[in-house]
Every structure is written in structure tokens, then in C-alpha cells.
Amino acid sequence: xxxxxxxxxxxxxxxxxxxxxxxxxxxxxxxxxxxxxxxxxxxxxxxxxxxxxxxxxxxxxxxxxxxxxxxxxxxxxxxxxxxxxxxxxxxxxxxxxxxxxxxxxxxxxxxxxxxxxxxxxxxxxxxxxxxxxxxxxxxxxxxxxxxxxxxxxxxxxxxxxxxxxxxxxxxxxxxxxxxxxxxxxxxxxxxxxxxxxxxxxxxxxxxxxxxxxxxxxxxxxxxxxxxxxxxxxxxxxxxxxxxxxxxxxxxxxxxxxxxxxxxxxxxxxxxxxxxxxxxxxxxxxxxxxxxxxxxxxxxxxxxxxxxxxxxxxxxxxxxxxxxxxxxxxxxxxxxxxxxxxxxxxxxxxxxxxxxxxxxxxxxxxxxxxxxxxxxxxxxxxxxxxxxxxxxxxxxxxxxxxxxxxxxxxxxxxxxxxxxxxxxxxxxxxxxxxxxxxxxx
Numbered sequence: 001x002x003x004x005x006x007x008x009x010x011x012x013x014x015x016x017x018x019x020x021x022x023x024x025x026x027x028x029x030x031x032x033x034x035x036x037x038x039x040x041x042x043x044x045x046x047x048x049x050x051x052x053x054x055x056x057x058x059x060x061x062x063x064x065x066x067x068x069x070x071x072x073x074x075x076x077x078x079x080x081x082x083x084x085x086x087x088x089x090x091x092x093x094x095x096x097x098x099x100x101x102x103x104x105x106x107x108x109x110x111x112x113x114x115x116x117x118x119x120x121x122x123x124x125x126x127x128x129x130x131x132x133x134x135x136x137x138x139x140x141x142x143x144x145x146x147x148x149x150x151x152x153x154x155x156x157x158x159x160x161x162x163x164x165x166x167x168x169x170x171x172x173x174x175x176x177x178x179x180x181x182x183x184x185x186x187x188x189x190x191x192x193x194x195x196x197x198x199x200x201x202x203x204x205x206x207x208x209x210x211x212x213x214x215x216x217x218x219x220x221x222x223x224x225x226x227x228x229x230x231x232x233x234x235x236x237x238x239x240x241x242x243x244x245x246x247x248x249x250x251x252x253x254x255x256x257x258x259x260x261x262x263x264x265x266x267x268x269x270x271x272x273x274x275x276x277x278x279x280x281x282x283x284x285x286x287x288x289x290x291x292x293x294x295x296x297x298x299x300x301x302x303x304x305x306x307x308x309x310x311x312x313x314x315x316x317x318x319x320x321x322x323x324x325x326x327x328x329x330x331x332x333x334x335x336x337x338x339x340x341x342x343x344x345x346x347x348x349x350x351x352x353x354x355x356x357x358x359x360x361x362x363x364x365x366x367x368x369x370x371x372x373x374x375x376x377x378x379x380x381x382x383x384x385x386x387x388x389x390x391x392x393x394x395x396x397x398x399x400x401x402x403x404x405x406x407x408x409x410x411x412x413x414x415x416x417x418x419x420x421x422x423x424x425x426x427x428x429x430x431x432x433x434x435x436x437x438x439x440x
Contacts (some may be wrong), residue, residue, distance in 0.1 A: 016049060017042040017043075017044050017047060017048070017049035017335075018040055018042055018049045018050075018051045018335065019338075022040070022051075022331060022334065022335060022342070023040075023051050023053075025331065025342055026038040026040060026051060026053045026328075026331065027053045028345070028347050029053075029326070029345065030053045030054035030055075031347075032345070032347050032348070033226060034323075034326050034345060035054065035321045035322070035323045035326050035328070036054050036055050036056075036058050036064075036221075036223050036321070036322050036323055037052065037053060037054030037055050037056055037064035037068070037220065037321060037322055038052070038053050038054060038319070038320075038321050038328055038331070039051075039052045039064060039066070039068065039070070039246075039247035039318075039319065039320045039321070040052070040247070040317075040318070040319050040328075040331060040332075040335065041066075041247045041248065041250070041251035041316075041317070041318040041319075042251075042315070042316070042317050042318075042335055043251055043254070043255045043258075043315065043316040043317075044313075044314065044315045044316075045313075045314045045315070046314075048251070050066050050247060050248070050251075052064050052065055052066055052068070052247065056068040056218075056219070056220040056221065056322065057219075057220070057221045058221070058223070058226075058228075059221070059228070064220065064322075066246060066247055066248045067206060067218050067246050067248070068218055068219075068220050068246060068247070069206060069208065069214050069215075069218045069219055069220060069244050069245065069246050070220045070244060070245065070246070070247075070303050070305065070320045070321075070322055071220075071222060071231070071232060071241075071243075071244050071298075071300045071302070071303040071305075072243050072244065072245050072250060072298045072303070072305045072307075072320065073232075073241045073297075073298025073299045073300045073303060073304070073305060074172075074240065074241050074296060074297065074298040074299065075243070075250070075296045075297070075298040075305055075306075075307050076238075076239065076240065076241045076242055076243040076298070077123075077175045077239070077240060077241070077286040077296060078271070078286040078287050078296050078307070079194055079198055079243060079286070080123070080175055080178055080179050080182075080190075080194075080239035080240075080286055081123045081271050081284065081285030081286020081287060082198055082264070082267055082268065082271045082285070082286065083179075083182055083190075083193055083194055083197055083198060084119060084120075084123055084178060084182060084271075084285055084286075085266075085267040085268070085270040085271040085285050086197045086198070086264065086267040087182060087185060087186065087197075088267070088270060089266040089267045089270060092185055092186065093119065093185055094119075095118070095119050095120040095123075095270075095275075095285070096118050096119070096120055097118060097119050098116030098117065098118055099116070099117050099118065099119060099122065099177065099178075099181055100116060100117075101116075102181050102184050102185050103181065103184060105153050106153070106156065109156060109161075110161070111127070111128045111161045111162065111163055111164035111165075112128060112160065112161060112162050112163045112164075113163055113164075115164060115165075117129070117161060117164050118164075118165075119178060119181065120275055120285070121164050121165055121174075122171075122174040122175060122177055122178040122181070123174075123175065123178055123275075123285045123286055124168070124275050124276040124283045124284075124285070125168050125169060125170050125171050125174060125175075125276075125283065126164060126165050126166070126167065126168055126169070126276050126283075127161060127164050127171060127174045128161035128162035128163055128164040128167075128169070129159065129161050129169075129171045129173050129174045129177070130159060130169075130171060130173060131169070131170060131171050131172060131173065132171075132172050132173055133147070133151070133152060133155035133156075133159070133173050134155055134158065134159060135151055135154060135155045135158075136151070136155075141229070141230040141301065142230050142231065142232055142233055142301075143232070143301075144232060144233065144234045144235070144237050144240075144241070144242075145232065145233035145234070145235070146235070147234075147235055147236055147237055148235045148236050149180060149235070149236045151236065152173075152176065152177065152180065152236040152237070155173070156177070165276075167278070168276065168278050168281055168283065172237060172240040172241065173237065173240075175237075175239045175240040175286070176234075176236055176237030176238065176239050176240040177239075178239050179237070179238055179239020179240070180236055180239070182239075190238050190239055191209035191210065191238065191242075194209060194243075195209060198264070201261055201263055201264055202252065202253060202256050202261070202264070203252075204245070204249045204252060204253060205249070206218070206245060206246035206248060206249040207243060207244070207245040207246070207249045207250075207253070208243070208244045208245070209238070209242060209243060210233070210242070211231050211233055211244070214244055218246070220303070220322040221302070221322060222300065222301060222302015222303050222322050222323075222324065223302050223322055223323045223324070224301065224302060224323070224324045224325055225323070225325050228302070229301040229302035229324065230301060230302075231302075232300045232301055232302075241298065241300065247318055247320055250305070250307060250318040250320065251316060251318045253307070254307050254308070254309045254316035254317075254318060255316050256268070257272060257294065257309050257311065257316075258309070258311055258314055258316065270285065271284055271285040271286060271287060272284045272285075272287055272289070272294050272309075272311075273285075274289055292310065292311070292312050293308055293309065293310045293336065294308070294309040294310075294311070295307065295308040295309070297327070297329055299324060299327070300324065301324055302322060302323070302324050303320065303321065303322055303323070303324060304320070304321050304323065304324060304326070304327035304328060304329070305318075305319065305320040305321075305328075306318070306319045306320075306327070306328065306329045306332040306333075307332075308332055308333070308336045310336065315336065317332045317335045317336045318332070319331050319332035319335075330342050330343040346394075346396040346400070346402045346409065347396060348394050348395065348396060349395050349396055349397040350395075351395045353376070353379045356376055356379075356381050356395070357376055358419075358420055359374055359376075359381060359399075359401075359412055359420060360374050360375055360376050360381070360439065360440035361373075361374055361420065361436045361437075361438060361439050361440050362374075362436070362437050362438040362439075362440065363422070363423055363434035363435060363436050363437065364434060364435055364437045365432055365433070365434050366433045366434070366435060370385075370386075371385075371386075371434075371437070372384065372385040372425075372434060373385070373440065374393070374423075374440070375440050376440070380392055380393075381393040381395075381401065383403065383410070391403045391404065391405065391406070391408070392404040392405075393410065396409075399411065399412040399413070399414065399420075400412070403427070406427070407427055408425065408426065408427030408428060409425075409426045409427055410423050410424070410425055410426075411423060411424045411426070420436060421435070421436055422434060422435045422436060423436075
């Protein structure tokens with residue numbers, strides 16, 4: 001695979017709601033291959049701002065923009081919760097209906113106390129069902145793709161749920177079953193119901209239920225690290241994580257909760273009502289609620305995402321990346337609440353050869369005769385120690401360096417006159433302090 005070293009970024013903003021330091025952080029993460037692309041969006045009191053950095057396809061060097069379509073994973077659960085609420089407010093069902101009431105194939109679906117499991121309990125992760133079915137190939141490249149309704153029904157015949165209604169236990173199976181149950185009630189597929197009851201009323205034209213609906217020119221490739229991953233597809237468990245969307249549509253979906261269209265107003269109110277609380281944990285229909293903010297994150301084999309809605313402040317934040325290993329939740333949380341820090345990465349910082357010279361020297365560990373040597377060779381600073389391979393050092397700012405090949409860091413310390421007098425080494429067991437004993 002090609003390594004894209006040129007940073008491209010695309011910004012579309014009506015107003016600067018995304019601070020410069022957040023944009024810089026996103027661009028640095030792309031430049032240093034933490035994330036292939038990062039898409040950010042903020043809505044605040046009627047104003048919008050977008051920032052998209054990087055590549056939707058690294059191999060073909062296809063730049064990401066606000067129209068790029070990503071897998072949003074478990075944020076799909078909020079769509080499923082909203083569909084449940086929509087059908088409840090239109091008198092097609094009650095959220096307290098037993099699930100078994102809407103299945104001819106299920107003789108019963110009872111918890112450990114022989115009580116019927118309800119639709120609401122499926123949506124609030126309080127059904128007692130496990131996270132995933134016991135007959136699903138969890139470790140496949142596309143683990144949900146071949147999992148159909150028959151397999152789900154077979155699993156439900158063998159699973160003994162725990163006690164329902166009194167304990168939160170996150171469950172993809174539960175929300176997948178909810179989606180299929182709503183399909184039974186609505187007499188259309190789950191995908192068709194979401195499209196007709198949610199996507200069309202909200203005019204979400206860049207949100208898709210299946211991979212084959214996505215225009216190829218807008219499709220983001222997912223990655224795990226720098227390795228491309230297979231797209232995730234869904235059948236019976238679509239309600240748990242099947243949806244793909246652009247950053248503009250994801251933001252628009254969140255903004256709709258601030259000022260819902262009339263036909264979804266009651267449903268959105270019901271979906272964001274707290275239906276279960278366990279200490280600080282509060283759950284609506286598909287949504288989590290903390291400090292008055294509705295939120296959900298998402299993750300698939302090659303993507304991570306976050307959506308946050310603060311109705312009191314009239315603010316919405318959305319963030320997506322096409323990398324499963326490095327999420328962007330810290331950026332979203334910081335954009336919602338600037339007092340919450342962004343994750344720190346030790347990115348390389350430019351430094352001149354003359355500036356590197358001051359770090360050279362021989363250092364001896366306190367309480368030991370062990371010595372290390374920091375030496376400048378051909379404009380590169382190196383760490384050397386007895387019986388250890390030489391390690392190149394990369395400057396990351398504020399007198400700090402990291403090893404180029406392993407997770408070890410060095411902090412140099414100055415005396416009041418600005419002369420290097422010691423260093424702290426972190427990464428080999430307990431932190432080690434070394435005092436400078438000679439120049440190089």
C-alpha cells in the first residue's frame with residue numbers, strides 16, 4: 001500500500017466553531033499516519049463548521065471531504081431507537097410490548113425470572129441478552145455479513161438471558177433483534193422502515209443502509225492501523241450497526257433533535273427520554289445521556305465515530321475517522337467541552353542540528369554505575385547503552401524525545417541557567433533518572 005505523505009485537507013465552514021488547535025491536531029494525526037482521515041463538524045446556535053483532513057482512500061490517494069461516506073457503526077442504534085419511538089408514537093406498538101408478542105417464530109423470550117423481555121429493554125441494553133449471539137463468527141473480516149434471521153432465531157432458542165430490566169449490559173444482539181422485530185410489526189424490512197420513517201423526513205441523502213447504495217466516488221476505505229479492512233455488512237443484526245453516513249448528514253441528524261420536524265417531534269422526545277438509570281449511567285432509546293448531553297459512539301472493523309447533542313446549549317458535535325485503532329472521541333468531547341483535553345501524541349517537532357548538540361553527553365543512573373551516552377551523529381541524536389542496540393531519538397518538543405522504534409521516552413532537565421543536567425527515562429519498567437557526568 002502506498003504511504004500518503006502529503007497532507008490534504010478540505011474545510012467548509014460558515015463560522016469558525018472548530019478552534020485552530022483542534023484543526024491542527026486533526027491534520028497532525030493525518031500527517032503522522034495516526035488516522036487516514038478525520039472528519040469533524042460542529043453546530044452551535046444556528047451556526048455550522050466543518051473540517052475534514054486526509055484521505056478516504058490511501059492507496060488511490062483519494063481525498064476525503066464533507067461528502068465522504070463512512071461506516072458509523074453503533075450510532076446506528078440511535079436510528080433503531082428512534083424508529084421504535086416513531087412506531088410507538090404512531091400507535092403501532094408500545095415500547096413495553098413483550099418481544100415475543102410480535103414473533104410467530106418465537107414461542108417465548110423470557111429472562112432468568114421467566115418475565116417477558118420488552119422492546120424497551122432491547123433498546124436500553126437491559127434485556128439480559130449477551131453482547132453477541134453464541135453462533136456468530138465474531139473474528140471474521142465481515143462478522144455480521146452472513147448472520148441472517150434464521151441464525152438469530154436459532155441462537156435465541158439456546159440463549160438463557162439474565163434478569164431483565166435491572167442491569168445495563170451492552171448488547172448488539174438485543175438491538176439487532178429489535179430491528180427485526182420492528183420489521184415484523186411494520187411489515188417491511190428494517191432498512192425500508194428506517195429510510196421511510198427517518199432518512200426521508202430528515203432529508204438525509206448521504207446516509208445509506210447498505211454498501212451497494214453508496215456512490216463509489218464517496219466511499220471511504222476502512223483501515224486498522226495502515227492496513228485496509230473489509231467493509232462490514234449486516235443482515236439480521238442491521239439495527240446494531242449497519243448505517244453509513246457523511247459528516248454533513250451525521251451532523252444534520254444530530255441537529256434534528258434540537259428542532260425536530262413535526263412528524264418526528266414526539267418520537268425524538270420519547271427516544272431521548274431517560275428510560276433506565278444505573279448510578280451515573282442514563283439511557284434513552286438507543287442514546288446514552290450524560291450531564292444532559294445525548295451521545296453515542298460507533299466502531300466497526302475500519303471506522304470509529306462519535307455524535308453528541310446538547311439540547312440545553314443548542315450544540316451538536318460529530319466526528320468520524322476511517323481507522324478502527326485510533327478513535328476521535330477525544331476531539332469530539334473537547335469540541336463539546338473545551339475543558340476536556342485532547343489526547344496527547346508525541347509528534348515530531350523540527351529542530352536544528354545546533355540545538356540537538358546541547359543534549360549530547362554521558363549520563364549515569366542515580367544509585368547505580370549504569371551509564372548511557374547521548375550522541376549526535378550525522379545530524380541525528382542517538383541513545384547508546386551497554387548491551388543495547390543504538391536507538392535514534394526523535395524530538396517531540398519541550399526537551400522531550402522518543403525512541404524511533406520502541407515505546408521509550410526521554411525528558412531532559414535543565415538547571416536554572418538552561419544547561420542540561422539530567423534526564424528521566426520512561427518505558428523500561430519504573431522511571432529511571434540519570435545525571436549528566438560528561439559532555440560529548
